Amino acid sequence: MPRRPPPSRRRAPRQERAQATCDAILTATARVLLKDGYEAASTNRIAQEAGVSVGSLYQYFPSKEGLVTALMEQHRARGLADFEAGLVPLASQPLPVAMRALIRQVIMVKRENPRLHQVLHELMPRMRQWGLSDIYSQRLFRLVRAFLAPRFEELRPRNLDMAVFVLVNAVEALCHTAVTDRPDYLEDESFVEEVAALALGYLRPEPATAAPRRTARERVVRM
Amino acid sequence: MPRRPPPSRRRAPRQERAQATCDAILTATARVLLKDGYEAASTNRIAQEAGVSVGSLYQYFPSKEGLVTALMEQHRARGLADFEAGLVPLASQPLPVAMRALIRQVIMVKRENPRLHQVLHELMPRMRQWGLSDIYSQRLFRLVRAFLAPRFEELRPRNLDMAVFVLVNAVEALCHTAVTDRPDYLEDESFVEEVAALALGYLRPEPATAAPRRTARERVVRM
Amino acid sequence: MPRRPPPSRRRAPRQERAQATCDAILTATARVLLKDGYEAASTNRIAQEAGVSVGSLYQYFPSKEGLVTALMEQHRARGLADFEAGLVPLASQPLPVAMRALIRQVIMVKRENPRLHQVLHELMPRMRQWGLSDIYSQRLFRLVRAFLAPRFEELRPRNLDMAVFVLVNAVEALCHTAVTDRPDYLEDESFVEEVAALALGYLRPEPATAAPRRTARERVVRM
Amino acid sequence: MPRRPPPSRRRAPRQERAQATCDAILTATARVLLKDGYEAASTNRIAQEAGVSVGSLYQYFPSKEGLVTALMEQHRARGLADFEAGLVPLASQPLPVAMRALIRQVIMVKRENPRLHQVLHELMPRMRQWGLSDIYSQRLFRLVRAFLAPRFEELRPRNLDMAVFVLVNAVEALCHTAVTDRPDYLEDESFVEEVAALALGYLRPEPATAAPRRTARERVVRM
DNA sequence: TATGAATGAGTGTTCATTCAT
DNA sequence: TATGAATGAACACTCATTCAT
Numbered sequence: 001m002p003r004r005p006p007p008s009r010r011r012a013p014r015q016e017r018a019q020a021t022c023d024a025i026l027t028a029t030a031r032v033l034l035k036d037g038y039e040a041a042s043t044n045r046i047a048q049e050a051g052v053s054v055g056s057l058y059q060y061f062p063s064k065e066g067l068v069t070a071l072m073e074q075h076r077a078r079g080l081a082d083f084e085a086g087l088v089p090l091a092s093q094p095l096p097v098a099m100r101a102l103i104r105q106v107i108m109v110k111r112e113n114p115r116l117h118q119v120l121h122e123l124m125p126r127m128r129q130w131g132l133s134d135i136y137s138q139r140l141f142r143l144v145r146a147f148l149a150p151r152f153e154e155l156r157p158r159n160l161d162m163a164v165f166v167l168v169n170a171v172e173a174l175c176h177t178a179v180t181d182r183p184d185y186l187e188d189e190s191f192v193e194e195v196a197a198l199a200l201g202y203l204r205p206e207p208a209t210a211a212p213r214r215t216a217r218e219r220v221v222r223m
Numbered sequence: 224m225p226r227r228p229p230p231s232r233r234r235a236p237r238q239e240r241a242q243a244t245c246d247a248i249l250t251a252t253a254r255v256l257l258k259d260g261y262e263a264a265s266t267n268r269i270a271q272e273a274g275v276s277v278g279s280l281y282q283y284f285p286s287k288e289g290l291v292t293a294l295m296e297q298h299r300a301r302g303l304a305d306f307e308a309g310l311v312p313l314a315s316q317p318l319p320v321a322m323r324a325l326i327r328q329v330i331m332v333k334r335e336n337p338r339l340h341q342v343l344h345e346l347m348p349r350m351r352q353w354g355l356s357d358i359y360s361q362r363l364f365r366l367v368r369a370f371l372a373p374r375f376e377e378l379r380p381r382n383l384d385m386a387v388f389v390l391v392n393a394v395e396a397l398c399h400t401a402v403t404d405r406p407d408y409l410e411d412e413s414f415v416e417e418v419a420a421l422a423l424g425y426l427r428p429e430p431a432t433a434a435p436r437r438t439a440r441e442r443v444v445r446m
Numbered sequence: 447m448p449r450r451p452p453p454s455r456r457r458a459p460r461q462e463r464a465q466a467t468c469d470a471i472l473t474a475t476a477r478v479l480l481k482d483g484y485e486a487a488s489t490n491r492i493a494q495e496a497g498v499s500v501g502s503l504y505q506y507f508p509s510k511e512g513l514v515t516a517l518m519e520q521h522r523a524r525g526l527a528d529f530e531a532g533l534v535p536l537a538s539q540p541l542p543v544a545m546r547a548l549i550r551q552v553i554m555v556k557r558e559n560p561r562l563h564q565v566l567h568e569l570m571p572r573m574r575q576w577g578l579s580d581i582y583s584q585r586l587f588r589l590v591r592a593f594l595a596p597r598f599e600e601l602r603p604r605n606l607d608m609a610v611f612v613l614v615n616a617v618e619a620l621c622h623t624a625v626t627d628r629p630d631y632l633e634d635e636s637f638v639e640e641v642a643a644l645a646l647g648y649l650r651p652e653p654a655t656a657a658p659r660r661t662a663r664e665r666v667v668r669m
Numbered sequence: 670m671p672r673r674p675p676p677s678r679r680r681a682p683r684q685e686r687a688q689a690t691c692d693a694i695l696t697a698t699a700r701v702l703l704k705d706g707y708e709a710a711s712t713n714r715i716a717q718e719a720g721v722s723v724g725s726l727y728q729y730f731p732s733k734e735g736l737v738t739a740l741m742e743q744h745r746a747r748g749l750a751d752f753e754a755g756l757v758p759l760a761s762q763p764l765p766v767a768m769r770a771l772i773r774q775v776i777m778v779k780r781e782n783p784r785l786h787q788v789l790h791e792l793m794p795r796m797r798q799w800g801l802s803d804i805y806s807q808r809l810f811r812l813v814r815a816f817l818a819p820r821f822e823e824l825r826p827r828n829l830d831m832a833v834f835v836l837v838n839a840v841e842a843l844c845h846t847a848v849t850d851r852p853d854y855l856e857d858e859s860f861v862e863e864v865a866a867l868a869l870g871y872l873r874p875e876p877a878t879a880a881p882r883r884t885a886r887e888r889v890v891r892m
Numbered sequence: 893t894a895t896g897a898a899t900g901a902g903t904g905t906t907c908a909t910t911c912a913t
Numbered sequence: 914t915a916t917g918a919a920t921g922a923a924c925a926c927t928c929a930t931t932c933a934t
Contacts, residue, residue: 015934018897037352039262043925044900053899058926122348125341128403129260156424157417165405166397166417173396174389180351181360182388194380194389194425201379201424202417241914265907267917276916277909287908463913464918483798485708489904499920504905568794571787574849575706602870603863611851612843612863619842620835626797627806628834640826640835640871647825647870648863687893711928713896722895723930733929 008070010062022060024050029071033119038068038126065130068123075120076136079109084143095151095203100196106175111186114179121176144168155203167199174198231284231293245283247273252294256342261291261349288353295350298343299359302332307366318374318426323419329398334409337402344399367391378426390422397421454516456508468506470496475517479565484514484572511576514569521566522582525555530589541597541649546642552621557632560625567622590614601649613645620644677730677739691729693719698740702788707737707795734799741796744789745805748778753812764820764872769865775844780855783848790845813837824872836868843867 028050032041043064047054061067086105090098110117128134145164148155157163174195178185185191251273255264266287270277284290309328313321333340351357368387371378380386397418401408408414474496478487489510493500507513532551536544556563574580591610594601603609620641624631631637697719701710712733716723730736755774759767779786797803814833817824826832843864847854854860 015895015897017934021897042923054926055899055928056897059897064925118348122345125345156420159413159417162408162414162417165401165408166421169397169400170393170421173400174392177392177396178388185385185388190382191385194382194385197379198389198393198421198425201427202421204424204430207427207430244915266909267907270917278911278916279914281909282914467918488902500905501907501920502918505918510904564794568791571791602866605859605863608854608860608863611846611854612867615843615846616839616867619846620838623838623842624834631831631834636828637831640828640831643825644835644839644867644871647873648867650870650876653876690894712930713928716896724895724932725893727930728893 008061008066008073010058010060010066018060021050021052021056024052025057025060025067026071026074029067030116033068033071033123034115037119038123043067069127069130069132072120072123072127073136075116080136080139080143082109083140087143087147091147096196096200098147099199100192103171103175103195103199104192106171107178107186107192110175110179114183114186117176118179141165141168154205156205157203163203166202170202171195171199231289231296241283244273244275244279248275248280248283248290249294249297252290253339256291256294257338260342261346266290291346292350292353292355295343295346296359298339303359303362303366305332306363310366310370314370319419319423321370322422323415326394326398326415326418326422329394330401330409330415333398333402337406337409340399341402364388364391377428379428380426386426389425393425394418394422454507454512454519456504456506456512464506467496467498467502470498471503471506471513472517472520475513476562479514479517479569480561483565484569489513515573515576515578518566518569518573519582521562526582526585526589528555529586533589533593537593542642542646544593545645546638549617549621549641549645550638552617553624553632553638556621556625560629560632563622564625587611587614600651602651603649609649612648616648617641617645677735677742687729690719690721690725694721694726694729694736695740695743698736699744699785702737702740703784706788707792712736737792738796738799738801741789741792742805744785749805749808749812751778752809756812756816760816765865765869767816768868769861772840772844772861772864772868775840776847776855776861779844779848783852783855786845787848810834810837823874825874826872832872835871839871840864840868 025046028046029041032046032049036045043057044054046067047057050057057067061070083102083105086102090101093101124134141164144167145160148164148167149160152160152163155163157166178191248269251269252264255269255272259268266280267277269290270280273280280290284293306325306328309325313324316324347357364387367390368383371387371390372383375383375386378386380389401414471492474492475487478492478495482491489503490500492513493503496503503513507516529548529551532548536547539547570580587610590613591606594610594613595606598606598609601609603612624637694715697715698710701715701718705714712726713723715736716726719726726736730739752771752774755771759770762770793803810833813836814829817833817836818829821829821832824832826835847860
């Protein structure tokens with residue numbers, strides 16, 4: 001029982017001019033969102049910024065909600081496509097190599113336009129409230145799952161779904177939080193190393209507790 | 224150039240009755256925020272829910288912003304105090320034991336009132352926008368730093384600040400995301416195990432890689 | 447299954463000042479409706495005319511619809527009360543006397559403020575569209591029915607309900623149309639006579655048609 | 670100071686195709702008016718329903734107002750023509766026969782498309798507001814007047830104009846109100862009888878007050 | 893001639909905040 | 914101190930109409 005089709009578009013632009021208008025509006029939305037945040041971003045303001053009239057805005061987008069949703073979708077679709085494109089050549093790489101590359105890519109993407117990423121990120125709860133299922137998260141999840149599945153036997157975790165949940169969310173959160181709280185980390189190669197260490201340390205089988213016998217106490221402490 | 228003092232309180236309640244009013248308002252704010260979200264939570268509505276007049280509300284809080292800030296502060300102060308209280312007896316425990324205990328505690332706290340946690344979490348960007356520095360995050364950071372510092376020598380990471388950043392944010396994000404996306408995980412003991420594995424795997428020294436010598440480059444690449 | 451309670455009031459005014467505001471708004475509504483008609487009567491315009499802010503308007507009335515409904519109700523309640531008051535002393539009067547008096551009263555009422563009557567009359571379809579059942583029409587119907595019932599035996603019509611429908615609507619329509627199309631009739635005593643003749647001629651038993659007997663069919667056809 | 674010529678048409682369609690377009694628009698207007706009412710009937714919506722562009726609509730009609738006026742005119746012209754056609758063969762019939770036939774016809778016409786009749790009826794005040802004189806009412810009036818004039822000597826009323834006003838408006842109102850409030854009456858042959866009784870009772874000379882003499886007082890009372 | 897993209901004034905309504913009582 | 918009536922700027926959104934193509 002689907003609630004309603006994603007109300008992000010009202011009608012497809014037929015003429016070339018219309019497509020341009022449509023794009024201008026979306027771009028302006030991003031700009032205004034950046035400058036003023038969601039609340040302060042009025043549709044009139046956005047239209048003005050786009051150099052069109054409010055009427056035109058509502059010709060292509062059914063509501064402010066829909067407009068923002070459309071922007072979000074565009075953004076996430078691109079992000080996901082990039083991610084997938086980056087993932088393909090890494091399929092055959094050793095895990096550590098691939099992991100570092102992926103993390104680096106995630107950071108690069110966010111570094112491109114940190115404010116936009118941040119703003120859209122903060123918009124996500126609202127989207128959920130609007131009843132939009134987050135198909136992009138699901139696709140990302142499936143992508144990572146497919147990437148991990150072939151090597152899962154050699155890794156420590158036994159619950160693939162949970163492992164993907166842990167990895168995806170931890171990495172995403174770290175990269176995102178860095179944008180906001182520690183932008184310097186984004187430029188710091190050792191940050192990539194640490195995030196990779198987190199991911200790889202999570203997946204790596206625990207060390208066969210070797211030779212010299214230890215008391216339980218020692219074993220626990222030493223880790 | 225100090226922005227302005229945190230605008231959370233207009234004036235301290237002197238009389239007992241006033242304190243009660245103040246509490247009632249804060250409680251009502253939480254209730255309304257839960258039910259309706261931030262936008263739909265009007266000050267009139269909150270006052271009504273608290274059983275006082277809007278006028279009274281504005282006697283104790285200078286603005287809606289201030290009201291929400293006060294609630295947030297109360298909430299975070301409590302959370303931090305709890306965390307600190309839980310941390311003390313763990314100082315002498317082996318790391319894995321302590322880590323599991325801490326993670327369990329974080330989850331428990333969120334499980335208590337997931338919706339409130341979620342709502343307040345989603346309010347944080349707005350706080351930042353209001354120019355409030357997040358002193359609680361800083362204190363949490365210092366707490367964990369102090370907890371980790373004595374054992375840091377035996378652990379893998381070499382940058383303590385970055386390690387704390389990584390751990391705090393990864394754990395927090397996982398627990399928080401689980402509230403929203405996978406509430407079932409909150410009841411699942413194996414989720415605690417996985418989050419602990421993530422943290423401990425991150426801190427654990429890499430296994431002494433035996434025999435054949437490698438170049439630094441190689442070492443970095445392999446897992 | 448009643449759709450919703452008549453949405454005419456938001457909250458009752460407690461203080462004296464509030465009651466005054468409320469009245470001022472209703473009065474202003476009538477004034478603006480008169481001048482500009484329903485569509486052109488914006489709520490901001492009405493508030494201005496009432497000398498209050500829009501906000502106050504919406505404190506007492508939940509919507510433009512509700513505001514107009516309230517005005518209509520006030521108006522019709524008064525009209526009906528007047529009608530009932532006029533009807534009581536006529537109960538014992540001979541029918542023709544009573545009928546003329548009633549018609550005269552209906553005309554008088556409309557003559558008092560013809561434009562307002564007209565505007566509100568034209569608003570009625572919209573009310574129906576809003577799903578408001580017209581309780582005043584029903585009460586009027588019952589009133590007239592009760593007035594007619596005791597003498598119904600001596601009258602021609604055999605279906606009391608239909609007779610009331612015919613009388614009420616014919617008289618009302620004539621008086622109303624006269625307001626719009628022939629205001630001069632409202633001042634013309636012979637118009638009262640004619641409307642009364644219409645009503646009485648309708649109720650009066652057909653003259654005993656003398657001599658040659660006829661079939662039922664024939665009787666229906668002849669005059 | 671002539672207001673302006675009836676703004677119902679912008680220019681007469683010359684080509685056949687143009688006439689078809691014009692008709693399509695008018696038909697669509699009726700359809701949309703039926704479905705959505707006047708306010709909700711936007712010109713874009715109407716154009717869409719007609720399968721043409723808004724631009725084309727404005728090529729044939731100067732405004733929404735004009736469009737609706739044109740529809741109204743078409744509709745009333747037809748109604749009047751029908752009425753006139755029905756009237757001709759009745760000229761030589763006895764009054765009661767003719768009256769019943771006419772009333773029956775009025776009801777039939779409304780029964781055909783009750784919603785459209787209702788919608789257009791409710792639009793009439795707006796037309797008046799637009800400054801359009803209602804030439805169809807006038808023609809109807811003249812038609813009925815001409816019908817009644819030859820027999821007027823034998824009837825009770827002494828003011829022909831007023832009698833026509835009373836008859837036309839009473840019959841019209843009853844039939845129209847029945848459409849809205851008592852659609853069952855439209856199917857009820859006895860309703861025709863009652864309306865006819867109303868009209869004929871109005872026209873019929875008062876019964877020759879027979880034999881036993883009465884005081885004026887008595888006469889009035891007795892009816 | 894037909895199209896449909898573009899316009900923008902104008903609408904109903906909300907809500908944080910003030911201040912007379 | 915407490916009240917709650919009053920405020921009014923601001924918002925999302927519509928729709929009759931125009932005009933470049």
